[in-house]
Amino acid sequence: MYQTTALHAFAVAMPKVELHVHLEGAIQPGTVLELARRHSIKLPVESEASLRKWYQFRDFRHFIEIYLTIQNLLRSPADFELITYDFGREMRRHNTRYAEATFTPFTHIWQDKGLTADDLIDGLEAGRQKAKRDFGVEIAWVLDIPRNLSFDGEDYTGFASDPTVEMALAWQDRGVVALGLGGNEVGAPPEPFAHAFAAAHDGGLHSVPHAGETVGPASVWGALRALGAERIGHGVRAIEDPELIDYLVEHQIPLEVNPTSNIRLGVYPGYEQHPLRRLWDAGAYVTVNSDDPPLFNTTLSQEYRVLIDHFGFDAAMLEQISLNALQASFLLDERKTEMASEFRAEFARLRAQLL
Numbered sequence: 001m002y003q004t005t006a007l008h009a010f011a012v013a014m015p016k017v018e019l020h021v022h023l024e025g026a027i028q029p030g031t032v033l034e035l036a037r038r039h040s041i042k043l044p045v046e047s048e049a050s051l052r053k054w055y056q057f058r059d060f061r062h063f064i065e066i067y068l069t070i071q072n073l074l075r076s077p078a079d080f081e082l083i084t085y086d087f088g089r090e091m092r093r094h095n096t097r098y099a100e101a102t103f104t105p106f107t108h109i110w111q112d113k114g115l116t117a118d119d120l121i122d123g124l125e126a127g128r129q130k131a132k133r134d135f136g137v138e139i140a141w142v143l144d145i146p147r148n149l150s151f152d153g154e155d156y157t158g159f160a161s162d163p164t165v166e167m168a169l170a171w172q173d174r175g176v177v178a179l180g181l182g183g184n185e186v187g188a189p190p191e192p193f194a195h196a197f198a199a200a201h202d203g204g205l206h207s208v209p210h211a212g213e214t215v216g217p218a219s220v221w222g223a224l225r226a227l228g229a230e231r232i233g234h235g236v237r238a239i240e241d242p243e244l245i246d247y248l249v250e251h252q253i254p255l256e257v258n259p260t261s262n263i264r265l266g267v268y269p270g271y272e273q274h275p276l277r278r279l280w281d282a283g284a285y286v287t288v289n290s291d292d293p294p295l296f297n298t299t300l301s302q303e304y305r306v307l308i309d310h311f312g313f314d315a316a317m318l319e320q321i322s323l324n325a326l327q328a329s330f331l332l333d334e335r336k337t338e339m340a341s342e343f344r345a346e347f348a349r350l351r352a353q354l355l
C-alpha cells in the first residue's frame with residue numbers, strides 16, 4: 001500500500017515531456033467560464049462545479065458538443081494567449097518541462113468568427129512566451145489538419161489541408177515543429193494527404209499523424225508509407241498486425257499512446273484490454289500522453305499513475321517512459337542531452353525522497 005502511494009507521488013513529481021495533447025481539448029473548466037464571461041456567451045451550465053460535471057465524458061456525441069462549445073468561445077488573440085498560458089500552468093503542476101501540443105488552426109478560421117491566421121499565431125506566441133517566463137515550461141506546436149474537412153463525401157478536396165500546411169510552414173519561427181493529421185480516421189484515410197505532408201517535409205517540418213485509433217493497421221501503414229510518419233498519434237491498433245509490430249519495433253517508431261482517452265472513446269472496453277503492456281513487452285517505442293485531459297478527466301500525471309495501477313510499471317519503467325518522450329521529441333539533440341541529464345538527476349533525488 002505504502003509502496004503504491006509513494007510510487008503515485010513519484011509519478012506526479014517526476015519531470016516529464018508530453019507529445020500528444022490538444023490545446024483546445026486541454027482548456028480547464030475555470031477558463032471556459034472566463035471566456036464565456038469575456039464574450040457574454042451563455043453556456044449550457046453556469047457554475048464551475050456544474051461545468052466540471054458537464055465537462056466529463058459521457059459519450060462521443062456529448063464530447064463533440066463540448067468541443068464545439070469551446071471552439072465557439074475562442075474569438076480573439078487574447079483568448080489564444082489565455083488558453084496557452086493556462087496550459088503552461090498545468091504543465092508546471094505536473095512537472096511537464098516540454099510539450100509538443102497540437103493545435104487546429106483551420107477550424108477557427110473556417111468557423112467564420114472574424115479571426116485571421118495572424119490573430120491565432122499572435123495569441124499562441126504571446127501565451128507561449130509568457131508561460132516560459134512565468135512557469136519555466138517550453139511549448140512547441142504541431143498544427144494538425146482536421147482530416148474529415150478535407151473530404152467531400154469520398155472525394156479528397158484539400159479544403160483543410162492546404163491552408164494548414166501554409167500556416168505551419170510560415171510559423172516555424174514561432175514554435176511550429178510538425179504537421180499533424182487529426183479527426184476521425186473513418187472515411188478519411190492517410191494516402192490523399194501525401195502531397196500535404198511532402199510539402200511540409202520539404203519545408204522543414206516533421207510528420208506526426210494520428211493513426212491506428214478508430215481504424216486498424218491499414219491506417220498506420222498508410223501513415224508510415226504515404227506520410228513519412230516519424231511518430232504515430234495513438235497507433236495502438238497496430239497490435240492487430242504482427243508484421244506491423246515487427247516494423248514498428250525494428251524502426252523504433254514512437255507511439256503516442258493515450259490510455260484513458262482510448263478507454264473513454266471506446267477503442268478498448270477497459271485498461272485490461274488495452275494493448276499498452278503488450279506493445280511495451282514486444283519492444284515497441286512507447287510514450288504516454290493525455291490527449292484531451294479535462295475532457296477525459298485525466299492529467300499527464302494521472303496517465304503515469306494508470307501505468308502503475310493497470311500495467312504493472314515500476315519507477316524505472318516510468319523514468320523510461322519520460323525519457324522516451326524526451327528522445328522522441330523534435331528538440332535539438334544538444335538540448336535533449338542536456339534535459340536528459342537534468343531529468344536523471346531529478347529522478348535520483350525524488351527516488352531518495354519518496355521511494
Ligand SMILES: [Zn+2]
Nearest residue numbers: 022210233291
Ligand atoms: Zn489526439
